[in-house]
Amino acid sequence: MADRMLQFVRLSQQTPDKRTASARKTDFGEIYQRFTAERASEQSSRCSQCGVPFCSIHCPLNNNIPDWLKLTAEGRLEEAYEVSSATNTFPEICGRVCPQDRLCEGNCVIEKGFESVTIGAVERYVTDTAWENGWVKPPTPVREVDHSVGIIGAGPAGLAAAERLRTRGWKVTVYDRYDRVGGLMIYGIPNFKLEKEVVVRRAEQFAAGGIEFVLNCQVGRDISLEEIRAKHDAVLIATGVYKARDIGGPGADLAGIVPALDYLTASNRDNLGDSVPEFADGTLNAAGKRVVVIGGGDTAMDCVRTAIRQGASSVTCLYRRDKANMPGSMREVANAEEEGVTFAWLSAPEAFEGEDGRVTGVTATRMHLGLPDATGRQQVEPIPGSQFTEGADLVIKALGFDPEDLPAMFNEPGLAVSRWGTLTIDRRSMMTRLPGVFAAGDIVRGASLVVWGIRDGRDAADQIEQYVLAQQTPAIAAE
Incomplete structure (x- = not known):
């Protein structure tokens, strides 16, 4: 075991072993192996314990990363977990799905020249070890308090707020329109990045701690927002954003052109053992098909890698x-390229070709990067005469997500929205224009990362508590 830090001058970076592409593309198991105790200790010891920890600064949760790396290097794993979980509701999930290369690891002080500390892999190892040893406990409060909150949405933001308020003794009820807890963590992220047992065990812990879940409950259909407000001292809206951005053009209505979330949800439900007619009949199944995915974000990567595992004949x-x-x-x-995905860079779809009402190809134009726009990002410009057609039997649109029309869905015109459709809140209090109704996560900031959802949910919990206590103070004083 490592007995001191700053070992980056002696030890090279080693990432967890990765299953071979030929093996992993045949199933939906997670692709990265877990660190051994010795490897986790060694890699943690590479931390420079710098005076200004840029890894923490660039983590949305400001996790105390150098502290729990040092504890891991010393073999003090239970303490490492306590430090990690003090700022992060789901460290085992962030260790798996956070883009560490853009956040903590990408800003590691030793990254230039020595390669960064493998923070995400250590975070996963510490938390998985904590689960195995029974160190992870339900959010049981020291004492109960007479406050109640209703949370709409069982995704990262809603669950983070629920856990934080429950540990403080609040009565917490979470309403969600789906039949499982987790939001996009359960239905949007594929198993090869996040096995669903990791999400399920957290949900079970939360239920054991006294958090009540009301599932298959659509606000505005099964219960009104007004009814939820009447039941609780405060309400948090953390619905996320689920409306798929669309792409037009000739042929956009052909059969075989599907939204990314529909496709991923069908795959995840099938892996969970659900009956999914659209998967069984091939509508949302890539098996044997030429698949084209449009988009370049993490959702697009989830789609192309899912299609590979479903046995697509080609994926572009x-x-x-x-x-x-x-x-x-x-x-x-890089993982997608290893697994056989073809990338057509600088290619913009313009139209869809079809036969007998079904898509047969995507017509695209080659692009080149021009001068930067006002944001500093290079503009894309078409190359005249460069059109080409990519054959396709299934086209998946992974162009991002926008908010649904919550004022209409909830039948609550008092909910103000921005020009992007996100809920408008007071940035300090996180309250909407409805007294006692707060909002957090993607429904406020737009489609973002799990870690930002966790941060927003924790912050909202603090603001909710401050608001309710302030509301009750005059009544207490009057007594």
Whole structure:
């Protein structure tokens, strides 16, 4: 075991062993192996314990990363877990799905010259070890308090707020329209990145701690927002964003052109053992098909890698910019390339070809990068006469997500929205224009990362508590 830090001058970076592409593309198991105790200790000891920890600064949760790396290097894993979980509701999930190459590891002080500390892999190892040893406990409060909160949405933001308030003794009820807890963590992220047992065991812990879940409950259909407000001292809206951005053009209505989330949800439900008619009849199944995925973010990478595992005959990703400018994680791109995905960089779809009402190809134009726009990002411009057609039996649109029309869905016109459709809140209090109704996560900031959802949920919990206590103070004083 390592007995001191700053070992980056002696030890090279070693990432967890990765299953071979030929093996992993035949199933949906996670592709990275877990660190051994010795490897986790050695890699943690590479931390420079710098005076200004840029890894923490660039983590949305400001995790105390150098502290739990040092504890891991010393073999003090239970303490490492306590430090990690103090700032992070789901460290085992962040260790798996966070784009560490863009956040903590990408800003590691030793990254230039010595390669970064493998923070994500250590985080996963510490938390998985904590689960195995029974160190992870339900959010049981020291004492109960007479406060109640209703949370709409069982995704990262909603669950983070639920856990934080429950540990403080609040009565917490989480309402969700789906039949399982987890939001996109359960239905949007494929198993090869996040096995569903990891999410399920957290949900079970939360239920054991006294958090009540009301599932298959659509606000505005099964219960009104007004009814939820009447039941609780405060309400948090953390629904996420689920409306798929669309792409037009000739042939856009052909059969075989599907939204990314529909496709991923069908795959995840099938892996969970659910009956999925659209998967069984081939509508949302890539087996034996030429698949084209449009988009360049992490959702697009999830789609192309899912299609490979379903046995697609070919998988091509069309993205209108080049590799250096794509928004997805470079690690995910590398994994996709290893598994046999073809990338058509600088290619912008224009139309869809079809036969007998079904898609047979995507017509695209080659692009080149021009001058930077006002944001500093290079503009894309078409190359005249460069059209080509990519054959396709299944086209998956992975162009991002926008908010649903919550004021209409909830039948609550008092909910103000921005020009992007996200809920408008007071940035300090996180409250909407409805007194006692707060909002957090993607429904406020737009489609983002799990880790940002966790941060927003924890912050919202603090603001909710402050608001309710302030509301009750005058009544207490009057007594």
